[in-house]
Amino acid sequence: MAEAAPLVSIRELKMHFPIHAGVFRRHVGDVKAVDGISLDIFEGETLGLVGESGCGKSTVGRATIRLYEITDGAIQIDGIDISKTPSAELREIRPKMQMIFQDPQASLNPRMTVAGIVGEPLLEHQELSPEERNERVYGLMDAVGLNRAFANRYPHEFSGGQRQRIGIARALALNPKFIVCDEPIAALDVSIQAQVVNLLEELQEQLGLTYLFISHDLSMVRHIADRVAVMYLGKIVELAPRDALYQSPAHPYTQALLSAVPEPDPGQEASRQHIILSGDVPSPSNPPRGCNFCTRCPKVMDLCREVEPPVRDLGSGRYAACHLLDQEQ
Amino acid sequence: MIGPTSDRSSRTSAAFWLHNRPIMLRFMQERREGLGARVEGSADSVSETASSVLDVKDLSTVFRTRQGDVHAVNSVSFDLKPGELLGVVGESGSGKSVTMMSLIGLLPVPPAQVNGGHVSFAGRDLLRMQEEQLRAVRGAEIGFIFQDPMTSLNPVFTVGFQLTEPLRLHMGLSKPAARARAVELLELVGISDAERRLSDYPHQFSGGMRQRVMIAIALACDPKVLIADEPTTALDVTIQAQILELVRELRQKLGMAIIWITHDLGVIAGIADRVMVMYGGQVVEQAPVAELFANPQHPYTRALLQTVPSVRGDRPDKLRVIEGQPPILFDFPNACSFQDRCRHAMDRCLKQNPPHYAIGADHLTACFWDPSTGGARDG
Numbered sequence: 001m002a003e004a005a006p007l008v009s010i011r012e013l014k015m016h017f018p019i020h021a022g023v024f025r026r027h028v029g030d031v032k033a034v035d036g037i038s039l040d041i042f043e044g045e046t047l048g049l050v051g052e053s054g055c056g057k058s059t060v061g062r063a064t065i066r067l068y069e070i071t072d073g074a075i076q077i078d079g080i081d082i083s084k085t086p087s088a089e090l091r092e093i094r095p096k097m098q099m100i101f102q103d104p105q106a107s108l109n110p111r112m113t114v115a116g117i118v119g120e121p122l123l124e125h126q127e128l129s130p131e132e133r134n135e136r137v138y139g140l141m142d143a144v145g146l147n148r149a150f151a152n153r154y155p156h157e158f159s160g161g162q163r164q165r166i167g168i169a170r171a172l173a174l175n176p177k178f179i180v181c182d183e184p185i186a187a188l189d190v191s192i193q194a195q196v197v198n199l200l201e202e203l204q205e206q207l208g209l210t211y212l213f214i215s216h217d218l219s220m221v222r223h224i225a226d227r228v229a230v231m232y233l234g235k236i237v238e239l240a241p242r243d244a245l246y247q248s249p250a251h252p253y254t255q256a257l258l259s260a261v262p263e264p265d266p267g268q269e270a271s272r273q274h275i276i277l278s279g280d281v282p283s284p285s286n287p288p289r290g291c292n293f294c295t296r297c298p299k300v301m302d303l304c305r306e307v308e309p310p311v312r313d314l315g316s317g318r319y320a321a322c323h324l325l326d327q328e329q
Numbered sequence: 330m331i332g333p334t335s336d337r338s339s340r341t342s343a344a345f346w347l348h349n350r351p352i353m354l355r356f357m358q359e360r361r362e363g364l365g366a367r368v369e370g371s372a373d374s375v376s377e378t379a380s381s382v383l384d385v386k387d388l389s390t391v392f393r394t395r396q397g398d399v400h401a402v403n404s405v406s407f408d409l410k411p412g413e414l415l416g417v418v419g420e421s422g423s424g425k426s427v428t429m430m431s432l433i434g435l436l437p438v439p440p441a442q443v444n445g446g447h448v449s450f451a452g453r454d455l456l457r458m459q460e461e462q463l464r465a466v467r468g469a470e471i472g473f474i475f476q477d478p479m480t481s482l483n484p485v486f487t488v489g490f491q492l493t494e495p496l497r498l499h500m501g502l503s504k505p506a507a508r509a510r511a512v513e514l515l516e517l518v519g520i521s522d523a524e525r526r527l528s529d530y531p532h533q534f535s536g537g538m539r540q541r542v543m544i545a546i547a548l549a550c551d552p553k554v555l556i557a558d559e560p561t562t563a564l565d566v567t568i569q570a571q572i573l574e575l576v577r578e579l580r581q582k583l584g585m586a587i588i589w590i591t592h593d594l595g596v597i598a599g600i601a602d603r604v605m606v607m608y609g610g611q612v613v614e615q616a617p618v619a620e621l622f623a624n625p626q627h628p629y630t631r632a633l634l635q636t637v638p639s640v641r642g643d644r645p646d647k648l649r650v651i652e653g654q655p656p657i658l659f660d661f662p663n664a665c666s667f668q669d670r671c672r673h674a675m676d677r678c679l680k681q682n683p684p685h686y687a688i689g690a691d692h693l694t695a696c697f698w699d700p701s702t703g704g705a706r707d708g
Contacts, residue, residue, distance in 0.1 A: 052565040052566070052568075053536075161654070189420040189421055189592070189655070190420060190592055190633065190636060191420060191632070191636055191650065191651040192654075194636045194648040194649065194650040195652075198648055201647075216565065218566070218640050219637070219639055219640045220638055222638060222639075222640055222644060223644065223645075223648060243644075246640055246641070256567060258640055259570075260566040260567045260569065260570035261566055261595065261640045262569075262570075262595030262596050262598060262599045263595055263598060263599070263639065263640075263641060264594040264595045264598050264622070264634065264637050264639065265598055266598045266599075266618045266622050267622075268641075269599040270599075274570060274574070276570050276571055276574050277570075277571070280535040280536075280537060280568070
């Protein structure tokens with residue numbers, strides 16, 4: 001899979017939000033939400049993107065499909081550079097890339113029926129007769145497991161899980177190749193989360209979709225993703241194939257993150273060693289000098305406070321940015 | 330809580346109950362044995378009730394809405410022993426929060442209406458108390474931690490003010506004494522530079538720190554019982570780990586009883602002594618934590634344990650799912666509320682709400698299906 005050209009390729013992506021202050025709203029600084037990340041996503045795979053809240057993972061998702069004007073960097077989707085494309089041309093490319101949002105309540109227009117919501121992308125991008133469009137809407141509803149009889153109902157009449165299915169149907173309407181899933185299951189109940197994740201997996205198999213799956217739930221990401229990228233304060237600290245990452249995390253942050261997930265087994269939970277990180281994530285408007293993780297890292301060295309660690313290739317598709325890995329070699 | 334008409338009659342019955350409690354208990358027990366139904370409270374129920382800090386019997390809460398009555402809590406019974414951590418698990422809408430809020434009268438009346446039941450706490454029935462007396466219990470003897478620390482702290486008062494308020498109100502401390510205690514409390518929950526941070530406002534704290542402040546407020550008056558409603562759900566895993574560690578420490582130091590509401594079985598496995606699983610406003614299973622995870626009885630508990638993916642161990646190809654939706658109960662359940670999602674549903678489940686069966690020491694389940702035989706539990 002690594003031989004083929006990636007479907008999505010992100011290089012040195014930066015997304016800074018300016019801070020304006022004072023009477024004259026002078027530009028006094030930037031929130032460096034995403035600060036130079038590079039990623040490849042291959043066709044048909046799911047790349048999991050994990051990290052704590054505020055680390056910039058959602059910003060990466062939105063910037064990747066140009067929902068933001070990016071500060072710097074290059075994004076290629078299916079061979080087309082979209083990082084500087086004007087919005088009119090971007091619109092032509094949009095059907096290829098879609099998004100599923102976190103909160104199905106907030107991302108569906110309460111005044112539109114399900115048929116209206118799912119059919120709107122078709123209305124915008126394709127010339128279909130009303131009958132053809134209806135047929136397509138029904139087909140999409142079948143695909144995501146919604147009863148056709150509900151086509152004329154409004155979003156508030158559905159439960160959280162069903163609403164998320166409407167959001168998925170809308171994202172699928174234009175036969176996209178690449179879908180950004182921004183915490184699609186965070187707002188759902190445990191028993192419903194599994195239903196939605198299984199649906200996403202089935203659709204991927206049937207339609208050959210490529211996902212960027214953003215989540216803070218490490219156990220769900222382990223289930224759905226083929227490769228996993230771990231973000232901390234606007235940077236990717238580790239990127240590895242799923243099994244390798246969960247079995248032997250290389251970066252101290254990944255180790256701490258995995259150790260913090262409670263195990264649903266009282267016996268193991270009692271005997272397990274927990275790595276408890278002290279403090280909170282520093283502000284992205286004023287990141288620390290050197291390694292971003294140096295303020296909380298249990299294995300911090302003097303070097304970490306001075307020099308930012310480069311991303312190292314550890315072989316077999318694993319990458320991590322930590323000075324500890326220099327010493328081992 | 331209880332309407333003005335029913336209030337008087339229930340208060341007299343409460344007085345009757347309090348006076349004749351040992352006799353009544355024996356009477357009820359005999360009646361249960363006579364009926365042959367195996368209900369909660371076996372032979373040693375009298376001594377058990379005596380030693381618990383909180384004893385809830387047959388609590389029911391109904392929300393009167395325009396669409397009709399919603400039965401959110403349906404005869405829930407449980408007890409809490411001193412120093413114990415009782416985990417309450419269930420999906421949203423299963424009635425876990427409403428149960429706990431009904432206990433201490435935190436629900437708005439109307440639409441909520443607590444229909445009978447008994448909540449005995451330190452020899453008193455919380456459901457039949459005057460609002461003023463109840464206010465003296467809340468915050469002083471029963472502490473509450475809410476899910477979202479941002480919305481439960483008042484943004485226009487300093488943390489110091491909010492922390493000293495219960496101390497001055499409930500314990501009658503002077504301003505300097507309350508302040509000294511507040512500093513002590515902030516240090517207890519691991520906030521450094523406590524003296525200075527007292528004059529900070531909630532927005533100056535991070536999410537995890539805010540939750541620590543909430544815990545400090547709940548602990549301020551040395552409560553006997555602490556009710557924590559999803560206290561770590563809004564937090565990141567690394568911060569959640571910090572808070573869980575803090576709670577473990579505090580339990581050792583202070584030894585209060587805790588009710589911990591969550592939907593995360595991983596959290597429960599790590600900190601609870603006993604677990605209560607709720608579904609459709611009812612307790613469907615109750616067991617000590619190791620027993621529940623090793624030997625789950627109710628199909629809902631079993632399914633819940635199977636749907637949770639893990640970051641360690643084997644990774645299944647497909648996640649197990651519980652099909653369907655949790656119910657909204659417009660009637661008092663007269664059938665099993667899980668039957669339409671259950672893989673082991675029998676005819677009987679449609680006709681009768683399963684009673685609590687005792688499985689072993691301290692293990693109860695409300696289900697006709699017996700996982701050890703794969704058939705019905707009796708007859």
